Amino acid sequence: MRKISLLCALLLTGWCTLLAQSRQISGRVTNEKDEPLPGSSVRAKGSSSGTVTDSTGMFRLMVDDKIKTLVISSLGYGEKEIALNSQDFFAVKLLQQDAGLDEVVVVGYQQIARVNLTGSVAKVGGKEIANRPVMSFDQALTGKAAGVQVNTSSGLVGDNVIIRVRGAASISSGSQPLIIIDGVPITQGNDGQLYNPVNTLADINPNDIESVEVLKDASAAAIYGSRASAGVILISTRKGQAGAARITYDGYVGVNTASRRLTVLNGDQYNTVINKMRAAAGQTPAAAYADFNGDGTIDPVSTDWQDEVYRNGLTQSHQVGISGGTAKTTFYASAAYNDFQNYIIVNRQKRMSGRINLTTKATNWLETGMTMQYSQTTSYGLGSGTGGGLSGVPFGPLTAYPNIPVYAANGGYYLGAGGNTVFNNTPNPVAVQNLNYDTRQTQRLIGSLYGEARLFKGLKFKSQFNVDQLFGNTDQYWDKLVGDGSGLAGLAQTVNNRTYVWSWTNTLNYIAKFGDHDINVLAGSEYTRRRGYGAYAFGTTIFDSLFRQIDAANFASVGAQNYNTVNNGLASYFGGINYSFKRKYIATINVRGDAYSGFGRDNRWGYFPSAALAWRISQEGFMQSVSAISDMKLRASYGLTGNSNIGDFPSLATFAPTQYADIPSLNLSNPGNSSLRWEKTGQFDIGIDMTVGKNIQIVLDYYNKKSKDLILANPVLATLGFPGNSIIENVGQLSNSGFEIGINMPVISKKDFNWDINFNGAWNRSKVISTNSNNGDIFGGNSIVRPGYNMSAFFLIRWAGVNPSNGLPMFYDKDGVRKQYDHLQPAASRWTKVDDGSVTTAITAADRVVHNDKTPYPKFLGGLTQNLRYKQFDLSIDLQYSLGAYLYNNTLQNLMVTTTSRNKSDELLNEWSKPGDQTDVPRLVWGDNQWWQTSTRWLEKADFVRIRNLQLGYSLPAHLLSKISISRLRIYVQAQNLYTFTGYKGMDPEANANGNVNIGLGIDSFRPYLPRTITAGVNVGF
């Protein structure tokens, strides 16, 4: 009832306004540089009339004669009141506010003025992400925020992008930050169902992103409780602003090439190297050319398989956006098409997406809105798999015989071995890529609906329902002609799977100001359910290769299976208070309780509190005299966060149906662990935010994170008989400490010339405090997790070089004694001591040592972005750097084996040949498997500086544009991954073969090079 009377009152005032005498005024709102400020609000003080400026900053308004003052405001520019005199036209200049003072930051379930923030939050603007030729937006975050490591595993479409906020939070795989788009927690990670990884973040259109915020410390992240140990990434997509509709077009076209090339032996070199090492072992030659065209003579050919499998891939992107609105309703809509043809033949990703974001003030107490993106992404993967598989890329092109042709004389693929007598099991790389496929198409809907009611002054209730639905179809085929398909006489597989996540969030938020006291109180609940299923079918032994539909009529055998992908739920309750006194002393307290379905009933609930204090020291009297510092805030926080990324039913001991050929059987599927507890991370953070001089912003943070009750799929003894030799356990404690710095500095700020530098850097150290695993050590790949040592330190036999006097490979045993290996001796006397030549015991795994300073985690990393503008030209340079990490070069190791006839690295040409030769390649003997065994020979520094993005643009001047009714037209060229400065010899200094793990990181093993993309584009605004 009260509502209705309120409504009447509103109507009446509106009526009265019309009756009063009024006149029309107009004006233009600009910034200090005379640039128009579209969407600025213009209000007649003391009345309800108001409007917003159009795209040229112009406004028109009818005002009552009694109105004496106009209030004009624009986001980021504060508010200005101007007195209404008899003028009809008002030119209003708004001053840009001290950076950040009124800026609003989205933290958790509420927005907080940046001044009142007590946590460590890094923000990346949408323009840093938009229009970059990347496969997914996460790649564009590389080097953009202090302490946020973004590692793109390889240049393969859809490959894992590993994000680590402040180091590894865990030793299990759950170290990816929680990602939330407009309040919707989204499915992330790899959703590839067969042979190719598929990054689910590629479904999101990067051009729709307004800003990305990374919550790093416990004060900021603890409101997300159990999912926040690894940090939280909040993404806000673009919203409309009141005013005339703005239409934009952004597009680019460009070309992809491989950013690096490893070099392998050519035909002649191959024949020489192979036959020489065969001869050294007293064996017959194995490599030779053959007569390929049937003319009776030998045909020397040299095939560079990398040339054959790589290409100039076309990449393009087009997006049309429209936004605008009225004072009550605003909208943003976009339609986009993005096509990324990789430099590897057949490898490609296409995305079509559409978005609508809508906000409407239904009444003066109710606001409703929605955000929705629908996209379709098609990933054309490598049909025979990726990486180190025999048919994979880059394994295939690097290891196939170089002394055979691509095509046979009859025009078909050449599938023979030429004149070679030792079988090289790498199938024709061009044939397997062209004949086979692994194509995945996903349809994704991410959306939310919300209503926010103002219950009384300062108190708002908001209810938001979120969905993230992902439907995927994988269609895979292996031709029977060559490669993996030949053994199966042809294979077709399909997978249809879906992942459905819903969540429902309810919050009560009370914001009030009493004199000097600002308070912001939050309470809420959230329920999340994730469910995923798949249906799989296959057919082998295809009768007619033209029919690919899986059907018993065309395949000798067909089969099908259903399976679960994800099945869990989370119930959460949370609350928090942010209190500020005189905007000088600020305190925040948050707490969250989470119940995760995957834990046993007794250990289901976890509680995650945090507290923080901040002091805006620059507001104190004694600081007023320090003119060099215009703003300064000290922050300190401590809190607990958790990690629920542990699978669906880790605690439940279960049996699953199996088959003993025709007979059904039942086997243990999970040993279970009913005492499994929440993994918790306590994080202390102390930081300073300050503005030096007029506008140099500096953010410094020190943090110390301690994770305890680490949950790990603990690799345990096989004699326990657990599937996969692992059991999920709470295994120990880990600490991460580090220091972060961010500097944003306008170097030159003139009318015609601007130069801004944005620098960030982070030091981090991850240390293992304790484990309760077997004997304290946890092993993974070539790394070890050992209490007292750095996280995931390499654990390897030590290479001691090549003995210059005899060309033998040398290693240190565990006591530092040098031993050399001579494969030509009888088995019992192959190992001798270097010092005295006496026969000794073999170098074995017992001689591995921990290389504590050598871990896959960089010691110092970050980025440097520079933006320059000269008149109408703009230039931006993004550098990414990483120092102190080590990488195990398994790729090179495999390219230097002396036991197979696969093609090899041309580094073998550096072979020791006579006494006195200083080299790291020993005398080569066919059959020697010791010299290239796993050792520090293959451990390399992975320091690098990468020119991640270089962009040069030109904006047409406004006076030209106004003639063609265009508000903005910019043309540009850009280069992504332009060049990498590094001494690293493998695929890439960021290469990562093991996906999203923490212990096995740092292995470079045949993942494709990153692409280098050069594009030309245009941004148009109407």
Add this chain to the structure above:
Amino acid sequence: MKKIFYSLAVLVVLTGTACQKKVTDDVVPNDRLSNDLAFSSAQKIENAVLGAYNALQNAGFLSGRALLYVDLQGEDVFDKGVFFGDAARFNMLSNNGIPAAVWTAGYDAIVTSNRVAEGIAANASLLTTQKATELTAECRFVRAVSNFYLVNFFAQPYVFTADASHKGIPIITKSFSSSSPEANQPRSTVKQVYDLIISDLTQAIRDLPQAYASTYATKTRATRAAAASLLARVHLYRADYTGARDAAKRVIDGEFGTYALRPAPNGAFGPGNYQTTETVWSIPNNVNDNPNTNAALPQHYAGNGRADLAVSRSFTNAATNTYFAADDRRRTQMLAAGPAPNTAFTFTTKYPDVATRADWAPVIRYAEVLLTYAEAAAQAATVVDADAVTKLNLVRDRARVSAPAYTVATFPTKAALVAAILGERRIELAFEGHRLWDIMRVKGTVQNKYDNDGVSLLPAQAFGANKSIWPIPQAEVDKSGGVLEQNPGY
């Protein structure tokens, strides 16, 4: 306004409570069974017993690979496909994946059989006494099989020391529900492992059924004949010839059912032939449940499969395979050149089912029982044993139709008869997982072994050489914190 607020609050609390249950307590798996239900009915218990066989049927273990490895390290095949790397050259490193896969699968089968036996004991009320006894005996059989293969891969042969006191493998006789230190056992001696195998097989012979309701089950589940046949092999490996002879004789005499050779030497191989009288015990595969393209026997062995393993000239040449005559039907009918591009190589045709990869793994075939009997009887006798000659002829004559049968007079000495039996065994059981161990148990040297090109000879591997046995998987040594002792040379 207040009313709206309060009703909203009530609504949120009510739906919230429902939601909380929906996202926590209501989340249960539909593709697996909680532990406490696994042994809750007679059928589930029997399925769990079959799960122990399923553990043996692992793609890296007894569905084919375990048999293949024994031949891979012998001289009768060579790794043409360069598929098995160092394993084919007595040159593995301790982190090689093959031993790790075999060790893991073997202990999985052992612990599974222990777990199921414990489950049977704890839920005996759901079963008849006889059924419980039979099912337990099946578990013991599975454990014995697994221990037998593991101890021979990872330890020197029984005869390496006089009392078999050298290092064997850890003995695990129970199951675990958590990461228990009890699973971290040091290696027992080879004798202790064999003693356990013998005791398990003895119990199995006593308690197992002779046959199951279907022939399929009789050929793929443990039977008294299977247990006795394996026991015969175990005794043969121990050089306990009377033990081997007596166990084999019980099978040959039909005490456990009728077993006989088929008329043709290839009569037990290929689709349609798996469930015949010649099969004593096999691990079955079918089109849906097999070791796939990278591990199935037909893929590795058949000329039209992956064709990784070609038959070596050591096997085909009479100079190095003395008893393999030119007209032997096992040469003329069971070896063949491959299709292009493998026309220059010879392959066995014992595993022809490339298309569906469903060839069964012939773990125990009646021909082996006859040859084991013949060898054991010949060795146990002081003179040339007539019955040994008879049994040898049973195997030889079906392949040598045109050659006269052996008589006692053919053999001047007992040693000549034993040599002929061993020669026959090499030919008859080739590519079925016997060769390396048949050399090692008689303290022989592996010689005339070819590298990947089929032309270059590898160094001879003397009896007792460090690398004729496998490394304990380095990951296991690491995880044991030194409790598991590595084999010398690794």
